[in-house]
Amino acid sequence: MKFDTIIIGGGLSGLVTGISLAEAGQKCLIISAGQSALHFFSGSFELYGCDGAPLESIAALDATHPYSKLGVEQIGRLAEQVPQFFERMNITLRGSALRNHYRLTPLGVLKPAWLTMDEYVRVESADQMPWSRVAICDIAGFLDFQPDFLASGLAGRGVESKVVTISLPELERLRNNPTEMRATNIAKVLSDDVLVRLAQKINDACGDVDAVLMPTVVGLLEGSAVEQLRRMVDRPVQFVATMPPSVPGIRTQITLRKRFQELGGVYMLGDTAKSGTFDGDRLTSIRTANHGAVEFEADNFVLASGSFFSHGIVASPEHIYEPTLGLDVDAAGERSEWYERNLFKAQPYMTFGVSTDSDFRVRKEGQTLSNVYAVGAVLSGCNPIKEGCGAGVAILTSMHVAHTILK
């Protein structure tokens, strides 16, 4: 079966690559072994986790960092296109690459962020909170959101809050099985008339506050439930992330996939790319677990298979490797060098990943492959957790590689 481009991995990177190529008319296939890191999404994309101007910190990174391969100018150019890219699928993101704002963690801590989904709390300046009095609206029996932590975090920043616990008969039924009382299952219940009653309860209980803060338990399949709730509650409603699974992250995953498929893309979930056939410095086709001897051919291939969590990179007791195509990886040699004993310091293994040239072309046994690129978390040279650069690297390298392929 023949495609213009085949993408291995269907998370944020794979989908941004696929949509960018399909928007330009390419016939693309995405193969994804399982669901992605978007299921843990905080509601904010991070470019670089610093106060002030992220591009300034990025300019100081060393040459092996994916951002250094893109260059600050290209990052600025691409970053500007990102909000429109998502707006085309009705995902509204607010923020700018010129200056970070802050997101509010479930523990009430402020963290630098680049783009935050419209429904979430967004704080422009760390020394000035946007409200003086808020209501924190909790769902009875829901364990993945701890309003007291949030309240004490806010108190430390001079915001007074009162915690309001809401229960509805439909949600009480979910409590029969506390382990399944997750944000996503609550969101499946909160629609139509249940949503109307939720809004009434919030209005009755919250009183005179500047804003109502809620865990993200609304709007799993489409954003309209979020809009409805905001309209019906007479105070501004803003959302705070819960423990995973993340409702807006899943909605983003579903929305991106839908967009890709509407553009004619083929998305195969639950299948694993297993091996490739090479001709000199070119990859000509791959095989997958579900399709046996069928060869999936393409002019170009993009590896968007994520890091350790998604098995894009794997650690055995002896070595670190890329399991799908056997590509070269950048990793420290000895196992003792993989970890830093002090858990609070940057972990060296977090920067391990696939080795690429300045155009993100991968290497196999020292040779650069001319039609295989790597994007996102599978790349070496960055530490998304420590640096706060996960989504930035995923989105920007994907857009960049799509441009390269289309050239």
Added chain:
Amino acid sequence: MKKQYNTNYDQSFEQCVKCTVCTVYCPVAAVNPDYPGPKQAGPDLERYRLKNPRFYDDTLDLCLNCKRCEVACPSNVRIGDIILSARLKYSTKRPKLREYMLANTDVMGSMATTFAPLVNTSLSLSPVKKVMDRVLAIDHHRTMPSYSSQKFETWYKRHARAEQESFARGVSYFHGCYVNYNHPKQGQDLVKVLNAIGYGVHLLQKEKCCGVALISNKMKAQARRQAEVNMTSIRESVAAGRPVLTTSSTCTFTMRDEYPHVLGIDNSDVREQIVLATKFIFEAVDAGRVKLAFREDYRKRIAYHTPCHMEKLGWSIYSTSLLRMIPGVEFVMLDSQCCGIAGTYGFKRENYSYSQKIGEPLFRQIKSLGVDLVATDCETCKWQIEMSAGVTVENPISILADALDVEQTMKLNK
């Protein structure tokens, strides 16, 4: 990790990273809070069950065995297999008369085809349905599948077998119970299409029900016996150079994956030769070995529904690619979600309302699209969607048979 085929003990639960992604996609957990959900019912409790079987819990019967949790899991945990194997191993509930009736699709089918007109009328009478509901706990809201008065096998022997030897190339057809007893036309359509592209269609030496309903109703010993019969016939066919084609995603999935994973039957020598007919035909067309010509007057707006086991196989691309090849088809892809019936599950009274609730978003989407037909590769999805969304549902092979210009196609493949 090496696959261990001859044991039912699946160690993949060790890979679980507790991310709860599986739970998000479980259709049962979404509508029934009594169900512990895949993570809990699968990898979490498996640890305890291995220590002490008393940790087994009858709510595991609520699992549909749809495997959507497995498709979503980022760590390749065989969650559905773990749950199903636990049911077979630890459940102390004995199957009742209802389970025997629902599970023995071929025995019931043989009886019913003999008296088809009688059975069809009586199954559709509301007093009969009420009695079935009360005595057997088969929900009376359900439209019962109707039975054909002539089995597919009988039709084949009388009207098709003789010509099949005249083709240079041949395949075997595992028709399954549904084609044999309820809908022989689907099998006739397959013969028509394959003959047109130059393949003779043969039956297996001996075919038994694939056993999917026996497995889900916990009749493992009988399922194994039937599976062994099928495996012998499949091996014979493959040895004679004939791959085994099917028109049901569930029979296919059961024979390819449930045999080794759940029944402990090694099929690795012939597994690749058990394929859905749409995959077989698409590959032949894609490789240029076969050409298709379509009628010019065929015009239909068709939506494709991905059955759960098709999602797990990952093969909807073959059926949908074939449908998209038909010039007169305006194709719509439905969101991949469970229709709620899951074989015999939705027939049981205690499951009926959940079954309909699970399928509701799918029915709503279908009703909103105004299509002429829904295409799908599973017979129980067909019953469920026809009953609940009020639209005709056809197997892609039947659509192909209808849209094909047979004479022209024959000429192209001479």
